[in-house]
Every structure is written in C-alpha cells, then in structure tokens.
C-alpha cells in the first residue's frame with residue numbers, strides 16, 4: 001500500500017482577519033481547486049520547518065510563529081494524505097503567488113464559496129471557529145442568565161452552547177433576547193442550543209425557525225435520526241472513541257471531548273489527561289474542544305494536543 005503523505009498547510013490571517021488561499025495549478029493532484037498554502041514534509045524535516053519552507057517557496061511569506069490547528073487523515077482514491085494544519089500567528093512579507101498561482105485573501109465566512117479538495121471541509125470549519133467555547137451554567141433568574149452571556153460577548157467570546165436551565169426562562173425568550181444583544185451577529189452560526197432534557201417539546205420546529213442557531217447533542221442523541229437538523233450547524237459532547245466516531249459519522253461540525261481533568265462533576269469518571277485527549281483527537285477529522293477541568297488559559301495545551309481549543313462552564317459562568 002502507498003505510504004500516507006505528510007502535508008503541512010497553513011491558515012494565515014492578514015491584519016483584517018482575512019485568510020490566505022491559493023489555487024492549485026491545473027496539472028497537479030486536486031488541480032484547479034483552492035488550498036491552504038503548504039506542501040509535503042521532506043524526509044527528516046520537522047513539520048514547522050516544512051511549513052516555513054513551503055510558505056517561503058509558495059507565497060513568499062516568512063513565518064515567525066505558528067501553532068497547530070487541526071490534523072486530518074484522508075484517503076483520496078489515488079493518494080492518502082495526513083494534513084497537518086497550522087495557524088500562523090506572526091509572519092513577515094507580502095503574499096504573492098511565487099509559482100505563478102492565483103492567491104486571494106478571503107473572509108473566513110466566505111470560504112464556503114470556494115471549491116477545496118474533499119479533505120478540507122474540517123479546515124474551513126476550524127477556521128471559522130474560535131478557540132473558546134462557552135457553555136452556559138445554571139441561573140436562578142433570566143436576567144442573570146442573559147447578562148452573563150452579554151458580558152462574555154463583550155469580552156470577545158463568540159461560541160456558546162446554550163443550556164437555558166433557569167426556572168423562569170424559555171428558549172424563545174432566550175433567542176429573542178440574544179438577538180437584541182450587541183455582537184449577536186458576530187457570533188451568528190456560533191450559537192448552539194443544547195437538545196438536552198430541558199429542551200421544549202417543539203424543539204425541532206423551533207430550531208428550524210431560527211436558522212442562525214446550531215444544535216448541540218449529547219452523545220446519546222447521536223443515535224437519533226438527525227435528518228431534521230441537516231441545515232443547521234451541529235455539535236456534540238463525546239467521551240470516548242465510539243462516540244467520536246458516531247459524531248463524525250452523523251456530520252457534526254465540531255465536538256467537545258471530556259473529561260480532560262478532574263472536576264466536581266467528573267470526579268469518578270476516568271480522566272483522559274492531555275495524552276488521552278490527544279490520542280482520541282488523532283482518530284477523527286473534526287475540530288475538538290477539550291472539556292472538563294480545563295480553564296480558558298488551557299487553549300495552548302489544547303492546541304498542542306491537536307484540539308481546536310477549550311470548552312468551559314465553571315471557568316466563566318458566575319457562581
């Protein structure tokens with residue numbers, strides 16, 4: 001069997017947050033499609049060195065610093081690739097198509113309009129997602145619940161999993177209150193409503209009426225027919241390899257994987273640690289947030305372990 005090719009690729013953001021993409025020449029593998037700049041890792045070369053070399057050779061940029069973003073194992077009919085995608089944090093130079101290829105700086109939200117090789121869909125999702133995912137906790141009153149979210153939006157957080165769990169608030173009220181908040185649009189498509197025990201009976205209809213809200217599933221819910229949600233952005237909570245495989249198979253856009261470390265909630269569960277987290281993340285091709293006993297300061301640890309970032313409740317929710 002042919003050897004899997006180790007490829008490094010980069011998500012490079014310009015000052016205005018647009019992302020650099022390049023068009024593959026017609027005559028090469030996946031020719032004519034757009035790509036994140038990069039190329040094959042040479043024998044004996046460290047991935048970051050390969051990334052620096054490829055970006056210099058292809059788009060004339062010098063990488064100062066970069067961190068892992070997502071890794072994808074994909075089998076094309078004629079080639080097996082391991083795409084090792086990095087997020088460039090700092091670079092110098094002005095991008096140009098050194099090999100004569102077309103390049104473009106594109107807003108992350110517009111990447112979906114470009115045709116990429118089949119392996120790239122999770123990279124596009126990963127580019128859209130921030131590195132923190134905030135899950136709402138319990139509140140005794142609606143105004144406490146909503147003002148905690150509003151304060152987090154003001155602090156720059158953009159991805160939320162909503163578990164409206166206070167007695168005097170229903171989902172319709174939450175949705176309309178969120179829509180009136182400053183920065184609501186910045187987090188559009190990044191609001192995920194938990195289809196949990198507290199969800200109302202008309203949950204499916206409700207979600208279909210609010211297209212800019214995604215749905216979050218418990219692992220158990222992944223056994224259901226998720227057809228009604230196919231137009232929504234989807235996420236799930238997973239704890240082991242079989243749940244992750246089900247999440248990928250059901251088309252989840254991202255997942256939360258827990259428990260990484262001990263919490264009050266998870267004190268008896270088997271903890272993954274960063275090593276266990278990393279081993280599981282390697283087996284799937286969708287962005288994974290580390291959950292359970294992690295704080296907002298653990299983003300770098302999560303990235304080094306192959307994750308998208310961290311998901312938290314207690315680390316941000318007012319107690």
Ligand SMILES: Nc1nc2c([nH]c(=O)n2[C@@H]2O[C@H](COP(=O)(O)OP(=O)(O)OP(=O)(O)O)[C@@H](O)[C@H]2O)c(=O)[nH]1
Nearest residue numbers: 007009029030035036037038039040079081117119120
């Ligand atoms: N650079 C890059 N390659 C990708 C992406 N997505 C994807 O499937 N690939 C695949 O990964 C492989 C990368 O090989 P390459 O041809 O770009 O590598 P290279 O620059 O070292 O080329 P060469 O040594 O053949 O000249 C190709 O099979 C390509 O189809 C992507 O976003 N960026």
